[in-house]
Amino acid sequence: LHKEYRRQRQMCIRDRKKAVRKTANVGDAVEVKSKLGKLTITVEGCDASQSLTQQYQDGSEEIADGNVVCALMLIVGNESVKDPNGNNGFDYTQAGIDFTTPDGVSVTPFSSGYDYKGYGDALAGYMLANKGQTDREAVFFQVPNSTQEIIAKLGDTDVTVPITRV
Numbered sequence: 001l002h003k004e005y006r007r008q009r010q011m012c013i014r015d016r017k018k019a020v021r022k023t024a025n026v027g028d029a030v031e032v033k034s035k036l037g038k039l040t041i042t043v044e045g046c047d048a049s050q051s052l053t054q055q056y057q058d059g060s061e062e063i064a065d066g067n068v069v070c071a072l073m074l075i076v077g078n079e080s081v082k083d084p085n086g087n088n089g090f091d092y093t094q095a096g097i098d099f100t101t102p103d104g105v106s107v108t109p110f111s112s113g114y115d116y117k118g119y120g121d122a123l124a125g126y127m128l129a130n131k132g133q134t135d136r137e138a139v140f141f142q143v144p145n146s147t148q149e150i151i152a153k154l155g156d157t158d159v160t161v162p163i164t165r166v
Helices: 002-017 050-057
Strands: 022-024 029-034 037-049 067-078 097-100 134-144 149-154 157-165
Touching: 029 157, 037 050, 037 149, 050 067, 050 134, 067 149
Parallel strands: 022 157, 037 157
Antiparallel strands: 029 037, 037 067, 067 134, 097 149, 149 157
Protein backbone atom coordinates (compact mmCIF):
# COMPACT_ATOMS: atom_id res chain seq x y z
CA LEU A 1 0.00 0.00 0.00
CA HIS A 2 2.78 2.40 0.89
CA LYS A 3 4.48 1.89 -2.52
CA GLU A 4 1.25 2.52 -4.44
CA TYR A 5 0.47 5.68 -2.46
CA ARG A 6 3.97 7.00 -3.09
CA ARG A 7 3.77 6.26 -6.83
CA GLN A 8 0.41 8.06 -7.08
CA ARG A 9 1.80 11.07 -5.23
CA GLN A 10 4.82 11.23 -7.57
CA MET A 11 2.52 11.14 -10.61
CA CYS A 12 0.41 13.99 -9.17
CA ILE A 13 3.51 16.09 -8.60
CA ARG A 14 4.75 15.35 -12.11
CA ASP A 15 1.40 16.24 -13.69
CA ARG A 16 1.20 19.49 -11.71
CA LYS A 17 4.49 20.64 -13.26
CA LYS A 18 3.15 20.36 -16.83
CA ALA A 19 2.52 23.85 -18.18
CA VAL A 20 -1.04 24.71 -19.06
CA ARG A 21 -1.20 26.89 -22.16
CA LYS A 22 -3.37 29.99 -22.06
CA THR A 23 -5.31 31.39 -25.00
CA ALA A 24 -5.85 34.96 -26.17
CA ASN A 25 -7.70 36.60 -29.03
CA VAL A 26 -6.47 38.65 -31.97
CA GLY A 27 -6.12 42.20 -30.66
CA ASP A 28 -5.29 41.16 -27.08
CA ALA A 29 -1.99 42.33 -25.59
CA VAL A 30 -0.07 39.22 -24.47
CA GLU A 31 2.77 39.43 -21.97
CA VAL A 32 5.71 37.20 -22.94
CA LYS A 33 8.43 36.45 -20.42
CA SER A 34 11.55 34.68 -21.61
CA LYS A 35 15.14 34.24 -20.53
CA LEU A 36 15.90 37.43 -22.50
CA GLY A 37 13.32 39.58 -20.71
CA LYS A 38 9.73 40.76 -21.06
CA LEU A 39 7.66 41.69 -24.15
CA THR A 40 4.07 42.66 -24.81
CA ILE A 41 2.83 41.41 -28.18
CA THR A 42 -0.48 42.09 -29.87
CA VAL A 43 -1.37 40.02 -32.93
CA GLU A 44 -3.35 42.27 -35.25
CA GLY A 45 -4.11 39.82 -38.07
CA CYS A 46 -2.77 37.67 -40.87
CA ASP A 47 -3.20 38.43 -44.58
CA ALA A 48 -2.59 36.07 -47.48
CA SER A 49 -2.73 37.06 -51.13
CA GLN A 50 -1.63 36.09 -54.59
CA SER A 51 0.13 39.47 -54.93
CA LEU A 52 2.28 38.72 -51.85
CA THR A 53 2.95 35.25 -53.24
CA GLN A 54 3.94 36.70 -56.62
CA GLN A 55 6.17 39.31 -54.96
CA TYR A 56 8.11 36.56 -53.19
CA GLN A 57 8.23 34.29 -56.24
CA ASP A 58 9.81 37.17 -58.16
CA GLY A 59 12.22 37.81 -55.27
CA SER A 60 14.54 35.67 -53.21
CA GLU A 61 12.19 33.04 -51.72
CA GLU A 62 11.09 29.76 -53.27
CA ILE A 63 7.34 29.24 -52.92
CA ALA A 64 6.13 25.63 -53.10
CA ASP A 65 3.31 24.79 -55.51
CA GLY A 66 -0.05 25.11 -53.78
CA ASN A 67 1.30 27.46 -51.12
CA VAL A 68 0.40 31.07 -50.41
CA VAL A 69 2.44 33.81 -48.71
CA CYS A 70 1.07 35.28 -45.48
CA ALA A 71 1.91 38.44 -43.57
CA LEU A 72 1.36 38.11 -39.81
CA MET A 73 0.99 41.61 -38.36
CA LEU A 74 2.23 42.25 -34.81
CA ILE A 75 2.67 45.14 -32.42
CA VAL A 76 5.75 44.38 -30.33
CA GLY A 77 6.34 46.26 -27.10
CA ASN A 78 9.83 45.53 -25.88
CA GLU A 79 9.93 46.16 -22.15
CA SER A 80 13.28 44.59 -21.27
CA VAL A 81 14.56 42.23 -24.01
CA LYS A 82 18.10 42.88 -25.21
CA ASP A 83 19.76 40.86 -27.95
CA PRO A 84 22.53 38.76 -26.34
CA ASN A 85 24.82 39.66 -29.27
CA GLY A 86 24.41 43.39 -28.64
CA ASN A 87 22.39 44.03 -31.83
CA ASN A 88 19.25 46.16 -31.99
CA GLY A 89 16.15 43.98 -31.63
CA PHE A 90 15.98 40.25 -30.95
CA ASP A 91 15.35 36.85 -32.56
CA TYR A 92 11.78 35.57 -32.11
CA THR A 93 12.83 32.05 -31.05
CA GLN A 94 15.09 33.37 -28.29
CA ALA A 95 12.15 35.41 -26.98
CA GLY A 96 9.92 32.30 -26.64
CA ILE A 97 7.82 32.94 -29.76
CA ASP A 98 6.81 30.40 -32.41
CA PHE A 99 4.30 30.16 -35.26
CA THR A 100 2.53 26.93 -36.27
CA THR A 101 -0.31 25.63 -38.38
CA PRO A 102 -3.31 24.22 -36.44
CA ASP A 103 -1.87 20.70 -36.81
CA GLY A 104 1.34 21.76 -35.02
CA VAL A 105 3.71 22.19 -37.98
CA SER A 106 6.15 25.05 -37.33
CA VAL A 107 6.11 27.87 -39.84
CA THR A 108 9.51 29.39 -40.63
CA PRO A 109 9.60 33.14 -41.36
CA PHE A 110 11.23 34.20 -44.62
CA SER A 111 14.71 35.70 -44.52
CA SER A 112 13.49 38.57 -46.70
CA GLY A 113 10.60 40.95 -46.24
CA TYR A 114 8.84 44.12 -47.25
CA ASP A 115 7.11 46.95 -45.44
CA TYR A 116 3.46 45.95 -45.42
CA LYS A 117 0.50 48.19 -44.51
CA GLY A 118 2.64 50.29 -42.19
CA TYR A 119 4.35 47.30 -40.56
CA GLY A 120 8.13 46.93 -40.81
CA ASP A 121 9.55 43.64 -42.02
CA ALA A 122 10.77 41.13 -39.46
CA LEU A 123 13.40 39.38 -41.58
CA ALA A 124 13.65 35.73 -40.54
CA GLY A 125 11.50 36.65 -37.53
CA TYR A 126 14.06 39.13 -36.22
CA MET A 127 12.09 41.82 -34.34
CA LEU A 128 13.57 45.31 -34.45
CA ALA A 129 11.85 46.74 -31.37
CA ASN A 130 14.66 48.03 -29.19
CA LYS A 131 14.45 47.84 -25.41
CA GLY A 132 11.84 50.33 -24.18
CA GLN A 133 10.21 50.76 -27.61
CA THR A 134 7.11 49.54 -29.45
CA ASP A 135 7.28 48.58 -33.11
CA ARG A 136 4.89 47.30 -35.78
CA GLU A 137 6.32 44.15 -37.40
CA ALA A 138 5.16 41.93 -40.26
CA VAL A 139 6.40 38.33 -40.29
CA PHE A 140 6.20 36.70 -43.74
CA PHE A 141 5.97 32.94 -44.37
CA GLN A 142 4.29 30.41 -46.64
CA VAL A 143 1.58 27.88 -45.83
CA PRO A 144 -0.54 25.51 -47.92
CA ASN A 145 -3.32 27.47 -49.63
CA SER A 146 -5.92 25.44 -47.72
CA THR A 147 -4.65 26.68 -44.33
CA GLN A 148 -7.34 28.80 -42.66
CA GLU A 149 -5.50 29.95 -39.52
CA ILE A 150 -2.12 30.25 -37.85
CA ILE A 151 -1.30 29.74 -34.18
CA ALA A 152 0.99 32.41 -32.74
CA LYS A 153 2.66 30.82 -29.71
CA LEU A 154 3.64 33.74 -27.53
CA GLY A 155 5.40 32.34 -24.46
CA ASP A 156 2.76 30.28 -22.64
CA THR A 157 -0.16 31.80 -24.61
CA ASP A 158 -1.63 30.70 -27.95
CA VAL A 159 -3.38 33.14 -30.27
CA THR A 160 -5.40 31.56 -33.08
CA VAL A 161 -5.22 33.95 -36.03
CA PRO A 162 -7.61 33.55 -38.97
CA ILE A 163 -5.93 34.05 -42.35
CA THR A 164 -7.70 36.79 -44.32
CA ARG A 165 -7.51 36.43 -48.10
CA VAL A 166 -6.91 39.87 -49.61
